[in-house]
Amino acid sequence: MQRRSFHRRAALSAGVLAWLTAAAAGTGGCHASGDPPGAREGASSGDAGDGAAPAVETDPALDGSPAADAGADGDAGDAGAAPVAIQGGSIVRAGDSLILADEDQRVLRIVPVPGPKPKVVKSDGGAKLAQREVPLPGRPANVAALGERIFVTIRDPGLLVVLRPDEAQGAVEVARVDLPADAWGLTITSDAKTALVTSAWTHKLTAVDVGAARPRWSIDLPREPRGIAVHAERAVAYVSHLTSSAISRVDAIDGEHPSARMIALPPSPLRDPSASPLDGSLGYSLALSPDGSRLFAPRHALGAVGDQSWFGASALDVLLTAKDEPLAPPRVTKQVSAKLNDDESTFDRITTRSSGALSIAMLTPFVQPRAIAYRRSKDTLLVVGEGSATVSEHEALALDPSLALRRRYDLDCDGASGIALSADENTGYVYCRASHEIAVVDLGNGRSADGPRRHRVADDPLPELAALGRRIFHDARTPAISGGLACAGCHPEGRDDGHVWREIETRRAAFPIPSGVEPRVFVGGPDVVGAQGMARQTPMLAGRVRAEGPFGWHAENPDLQSRVEEGIHLHRWNAAPRDPTFTTKAAAALAAFLRAGLVPPPREVRPLTDQEERGRAIFTSREAQCSFCHTPENDYTDRATHPLRPWTSPGFDPDEAPFRAPSLLFASGSAPYYHDGSEPSLDALVSHNEDRMGKTKQLSPADKKALVAFLRTL
Amino acid sequence: MSARTDLRVRVVAATAAAAVVIGAFWPRRPPPAPSAVIDAGATMSADAEAGAAAVARAGDPGDDDAGAPRTIDVKAPRNLRIEPPPEVRSARPIEADWNDAQNVQFLTPDEFACKAHIVREWLRVACTGREERPFFTAARSGSLVAGDPAEVSIDADKETSSIVLTFPVRRGDRRVLQIEFQGGGYGGSFDQATPALTISEAWLDGEPAPAIVASPPLI
Numbered sequence: 001m002q003r004r005s006f007h008r009r010a011a012l013s014a015g016v017l018a019w020l021t022a023a024a025a026g027t028g029g030c031h032a033s034g035d036p037p038g039a040r041e042g043a044s045s046g047d048a049g050d051g052a053a054p055a056v057e058t059d060p061a062l063d064g065s066p067a068a069d070a071g072a073d074g075d076a077g078d079a080g081a082a083p084v085a086i087q088g089g090s091i092v093r094a095g096d097s098l099i100l101a102d103e104d105q106r107v108l109r110i111v112p113v114p115g116p117k118p119k120v121v122k123s124d125g126g127a128k129l130a131q132r133e134v135p136l137p138g139r140p141a142n143v144a145a146l147g148e149r150i151f152v153t154i155r156d157p158g159l160l161v162v163l164r165p166d167e168a169q170g171a172v173e174v175a176r177v178d179l180p181a182d183a184w185g186l187t188i189t190s191d192a193k194t195a196l197v198t199s200a201w202t203h204k205l206t207a208v209d210v211g212a213a214r215p216r217w218s219i220d221l222p223r224e225p226r227g228i229a230v231h232a233e234r235a236v237a238y239v240s241h242l243t244s245s246a247i248s249r250v251d252a253i254d255g256e257h258p259s260a261r262m263i264a265l266p267p268s269p270l271r272d273p274s275a276s277p278l279d280g281s282l283g284y285s286l287a288l289s290p291d292g293s294r295l296f297a298p299r300h301a302l303g304a305v306g307d308q309s310w311f312g313a314s315a316l317d318v319l320l321t322a323k324d325e326p327l328a329p330p331r332v333t334k335q336v337s338a339k340l341n342d343d344e345s346t347f348d349r350i351t352t353r354s355s356g357a358l359s360i361a362m363l364t365p366f367v368q369p370r371a372i373a374y375r376r377s378k379d380t381l382l383v384v385g386e387g388s389a390t391v392s393e394h395e396a397l398a399l400d401p402s403l404a405l406r407r408r409y410d411l412d413c414d415g416a417s418g419i420a421l422s423a424d425e426n427t428g429y430v431y432c433r434a435s436h437e438i439a440v441v442d443l444g445n446g447r448s449a450d451g452p453r454r455h456r457v458a459d460d461p462l463p464e465l466a467a468l469g470r471r472i473f474h475d476a477r478t479p480a481i482s483g484g485l486a487c488a489g490c491h492p493e494g495r496d497d498g499h500v501w502r503e504i505e506t507r508r509a510a511f512p513i514p515s516g517v518e519p520r521v522f523v524g525g526p527d528v529v530g531a532q533g534m535a536r537q538t539p540m541l542a543g544r545v546r547a548e549g550p551f552g553w554h555a556e557n558p559d560l561q562s563r564v565e566e567g568i569h570l571h572r573w574n575a576a577p578r579d580p581t582f583t584t585k586a587a588a589a590l591a592a593f594l595r596a597g598l599v600p601p602p603r604e605v606r607p608l609t610d611q612e613e614r615g616r617a618i619f620t621s622r623e624a625q626c627s628f629c630h631t632p633e634n635d636y637t638d639r640a641t642h643p644l645r646p647w648t649s650p651g652f653d654p655d656e657a658p659f660r661a662p663s664l665l666f667a668s669g670s671a672p673y674y675h676d677g678s679e680p681s682l683d684a685l686v687s688h689n690e691d692r693m694g695k696t697k698q699l700s701p702a703d704k705k706a707l708v709a710f711l712r713t714l
Numbered sequence: 715m716s717a718r719t720d721l722r723v724r725v726v727a728a729t730a731a732a733a734v735v736i737g738a739f740w741p742r743r744p745p746p747a748p749s750a751v752i753d754a755g756a757t758m759s760a761d762a763e764a765g766a767a768a769v770a771r772a773g774d775p776g777d778d779d780a781g782a783p784r785t786i787d788v789k790a791p792r793n794l795r796i797e798p799p800p801e802v803r804s805a806r807p808i809e810a811d812w813n814d815a816q817n818v819q820f821l822t823p824d825e826f827a828c829k830a831h832i833v834r835e836w837l838r839v840a841c842t843g844r845e846e847r848p849f850f851t852a853a854r855s856g857s858l859v860a861g862d863p864a865e866v867s868i869d870a871d872k873e874t875s876s877i878v879l880t881f882p883v884r885r886g887d888r889r890v891l892q893i894e895f896q897g898g899g900y901g902g903s904f905d906q907a908t909p910a911l912t913i914s915e916a917w918l919d920g921e922p923a924p925a926i927v928a929s930p931p932l933i
Contacts (some may be wrong), residue, residue, distance in 0.1 A: 238785040270860050270890055293920075320918070327916070329860040329888045337857035340843045342878065397925035399860075399914040404929045648730055 090418030209505025243498030245280025267301035285617030298369035303525020387476025469593025494542030494598035500535030535676035543600025615710025760880030799835035
């Protein structure tokens, strides 16, 4: 049965492939990139502005088609292996074509798979790859190919768009499914009947009936759900989160009444210097082993000790799905060790609480993991590092695969966001979103391989300076700017990692810090340098940086560029660059990108409910005084500093200077709150506020609820 | 009847990329070079050609190895199959047992001077710390990072100048050990920049054989 299913999958794939190849190669009346009239004319999906969804009808081609994929690519699979879910990504392969979700230009790009020895194309010019460009009704996040259908998640408005091949137009829309806004992650179950979609900002997981093209259910999850992995036999979906290390488990996904719960999966326990689990972030993706026994979660472990421990360490954690327990045991607390040299002057056993000199060198196996693929032919994991611009290959059987690095490929592109594999799994195709390239990686066959080759697929739509800022924003390879973790490492997509960082004075560290390190720097946890530091909850940037100024926790920076420049100094651990104006130049580019390139989260446009109106009245009332500082006409902030009443942040150094009133825009999705993250929700914040900010002590419980309801609309 | 399956010792290759970890301390192995090097004075704002690559590299002093994108050095992993360990608990081998033990080749001897042997379910890994070894390949300490310490022994054999790890391989195990080498900072791979061999040993219920992954230092 499995084998028959596999063969049918292959046959369906071949059909799609023939179409895609012909279309993208310019045969059969197709068009090269830059001038794709067929793709732009009359495509039902291309009329982005009309907002009219085509009639939804049951499409026989969608109903019950077996899986056409095995993992990240279009038709790979080995006969006899259990069918696996079809994993969406920013790039997928369908036969001889690659399909890219170009979020910045709101199109799908259909590109022929580059040949084995492609020409290196520099980013400054040369012909772009021949391609078909298919406009979409919004920004696409992920794409998946199934049979003769292409599924695309659209962020705003939240949609799942289904397209079919079309010789004249590249692809045309055949169905459109309304979803909670910010539709992002996409996986299609192995029976091809259900598409699962995460909605990041609105924190939902939605099941879509593929045959009927309609939502079947939607369930609430914690913040920023992103990657999805489906355990077919158990009808279970695992979902990763951008802002936490825990994994959501959703049961009964094949029914009408799913249930969700959180599974603890501490990040990088072997590198955890403390007794309590670390925070985790950047959970963009998940992968299951072919037998479903292991779930692999690449992310970032905040406060872990490692090669560059100021920001933590890359993690590739494993959950055993039989019992939903972490594979790696906790780090031992009682030392079992031996050493050859007893001379303490030459060998001083360093504990994690008094660790030695921090390395300022740049290495972790990967930085800012964005995507993962299981390479079945080798039993290895391929992790795409956005910040490191790498594909790293890890042994899947290790207790901590991040340590079991087998190979690493430098991509030399920017913003690597997804990977697709060739049918034989010996070639990887990586979409580098910030530099608008495809990097082709020869994964080889256990032998030395050629370096990656890059192909330009598009021009950056941003102005030149902002486009440069986009690349810097994602690049962790430059000690002079990023210190090993790029802006996007803490501000993914310009949002936040949900973590409370620590700003320390290096002179207060528990051991001498090497010369050249900035006097004030950030660390991910107190054990890194043996100092508590002042609390700095990562602020969201997208949609909150329009003002001229001032910026900074205490309004210490007159404008955005100077704030970014100070941020560069705070977020690195090494000496200044040779050119003293270097940081200023980088800050200018970054500031331009923050304003022109970051996309604010979606916001529902509708009249306020009665309760929200009541909340608005309270907010703007002289009694509550909220709007005195959070002025509505100025993004809900007066940008001035205000003394907080007596305030303690347990576990942090005191910070008694008055704080600048933050913007309340998008406050509903940026928990936890305050600079120390001490309030986990808006409800808790208002409930506990008393008269700390404004005067809310007198409000009734109903009024407090109304106030919270209004805050959620901002 | 105990299952008789192969014990797989998977070897994970070291990568030259990891040289960056310690590059700041040890100039003999510089970090991998970026593919473009632009002087710190390069104009950023108007130079789209240089792009972020230019900016990214501009402030990185000392990088002078421009070149094409590279693949980090690859050393083919070896999956060695030896007699599987019996699932019957046995006493720790005595020294005479080790003299006749089966050799398990799992690291390149000329690089790390490490040897492994197995006696029944007992695995012993020894790395020499002789001073004539090149920097970063001379062992100096060993430690248990995670897992059950019972019956694990870590010895510094000063007669042979070796760090010796001895532990049983049994169903239910989940254990990580490391041997730290000279050079860099302190604490091994799990702390700071010290190069270390890490050994991950796991034999999960329901799995036919243990998985032992040895990862040489990331240098």
